[in-house]
Amino acid sequence: MTFKFEITHKASQTRARLGTLTTPHGAIDTPNFIFCGTKAAVKALSPAQMRAAGSDIILSNTYHLMLSPGADLIAEMGGLHKFMGWDGPMFTDSGGFQIFSLGHGAVADEIKGRGQMHRPKTILKITEAGAEFRSYIDGKKFFLSPEGSVDIQRKLGADLIVQFDECTPFHVDKEYTARSMEMSMRWGDRSLAEHARHNDGTQAMYGIVQGGVYEDLRKTSCDWTRDRPFFATAVGGSLGATKEQMYDVVAMTMAMVHPERPVHLLGIGSFIDIFTNVRQGIDTFDCVSPTRMARHGWAMVKGAEKERMNIRNATYRNDQDPIDETCGCHACKSHSRGYIHHLFKVSELLGMQLLSIHNVFTMNRLMRDVRSSIANDTLDAMQKEWVA
């Protein structure tokens, strides 16, 4: 079996656990962080730089790739791994998140891939069959069904793939959430069936738990995913309007998911959120924030106020220290805050590259620290080092 998830250690007081997630492109230790290479590239960094910064696994977005360069082209080029030059484990989402979040107009905190927060609605029609939407690039009409999403993900060829689901806006009521969840379950069954039809052992599928902030719906959804032959579970849907609500929704969900499958929490990436959610048993995270913050001049810094430092701040103008003297990344070993401040001030691309390297390295360092402190039962103490 090319896919495997072994839980190698369980914490005594919490659901925190260590594991090894094995894919045809290698194994990763969990908890781990999956970096977003939205358009088959992590922004500003090469696969070699991602490796050098300690990264284990990269995600790419089905939505963006189906529009450009297209799944057939990537298949012709030998699949996503070969196309982008990353030979480690890869993950693709189903395309649903972007279709619906872009479609409803500025629903998501982060509209991935373009950085624009206000845009016309592009979702045209959601039916049992699937979703009709307009391309964010040229307005051309597209239709994506569960079968289509799985077909595209098969052509892309990532190791870990995700069922197609509807991503609801966070303000919808319980009735809409329930109806949407039920359709996502039917879409999940169709996704599994399509996956089974062509399954050659090179890909494994995540089922998505929906149900918004409602415990009974989350229970229905968790039961449904447990009963299906998914390899793994992703916690999706609305997690509420505040961090506290998100922690509560994850906690209630994690009490009910399949206990032996790897669990991915979609779109979460701050230090505090990672510490809090690994205690609930989350195994992997993804978020655009490390590279997105970097491009806007924010360095993620262990123990710093709000977990970060704005390198554009005039304070750093003549600062000869590295961003973080405890960090071993290329940027911190080779360059000063003053120099990186200058690069941002005069709009040199190198500034984005150096901060991206630093933030990626920092996330990987965080995950190593999280794993070692779970092993040593010192997660609380480690959290105090990372979160001021």
Add this chain to the structure above:
Amino acid sequence: MTFKFEITHKASQTRARLGTLTTPHGAIDTPNFIFCGTKAAVKALSPAQMRAAGSDIILSNTYHLMLSPGADLIAEMGGLHKFMGWDGPMFTDSGGFQIFSLGHGAVADEIKGRGQMHRPKTILKITEAGAEFRSYIDGKKFFLSPEGSVDIQRKLGADLIVQFDECTPFHVDKEYTARSMEMSMRWGDRSLAEHARHNDGTQAMYGIVQGGVYEDLRKTSCDWTRDRPFFATAVGGSLGATKEQMYDVVAMTMAMVHPERPVHLLGIGSFIDIFTNVRQGIDTFDCVSPTRMARHGWAMVKGAEKERMNIRNATYRNDQDPIDETCGCHACKSHSRGYIHHLFKVSELLGMQLLSIHNVFTMNRLMRDVRSSIANDTLDAMQKEWVA
């Protein structure tokens, strides 16, 4: 003596020669190419990436650095080498080229550092004392004299520095060219005097040969530089309106310059121009073209038509070959034309980074080939390999 130029081989049929130019930050073999790190950074690349691509020496622009972050700040940060993290030889120009070329409005082919070809004139007054101009950043008034330029270059701390001169528009007549040249000589003497007042052996100065396309003026200027205690010679001023005229002006000038000093040709960087001008004895070149072309999607390719390939061309969409299969750069070893085409199409910064690596590597490879073929007396054959 920390500075030295040794001519190690002379070609039999031409003025082509091999040499070693020694500075306090190491020696470079000549002929060689100096990469432009205009604002204390080579665009899109780190010093570590420049090294990995085989680069020996970097230039930075006094004009841009005096405006931002300022020479005093760079001095406070330990000088340009430490500030930008490049420990090899460095070169700064005098600031004159940008002041005058920006000042006259779109005079130069390449208006360095901003990529805009049309802009208001920023030069306010040229007098014997120096030049008054407005900052391209915020319109603030600045004044630069020969003493000021040398003072700023001392604070920046590059190994190789350049006298202050007037850079005339290419359409001026002989009388203006002569008057300007004479003022540049007086400015050169003042530059030398200022340099001598503080000379601690860490910097060496280039004198600039002016005189436009006029042989008698070039002779006057060459005689003047030969008679002054410059370490090296730079060929500046108008080189004419066509490549042929440029080759003629360089040829006539090279017959008259100090034969034992290193000679730099300002702003020239195509393959054919390098082959043609090393035959006249040029030892070093600089040009923004390798990294500028890269950012616009042009790969410099040995033996290709027009010396280059437009990676944005739809032909490359599904091309699995590297840009240049004979190239050993990181981009060619790791990525296909199809992937880099995709990166440019979806505006991923990584595309610029990869093409920049390729073009820098290619220029360094070209210069190695130029040197080995001068040594073997096979420069003509080598030119045929590089220039289609």
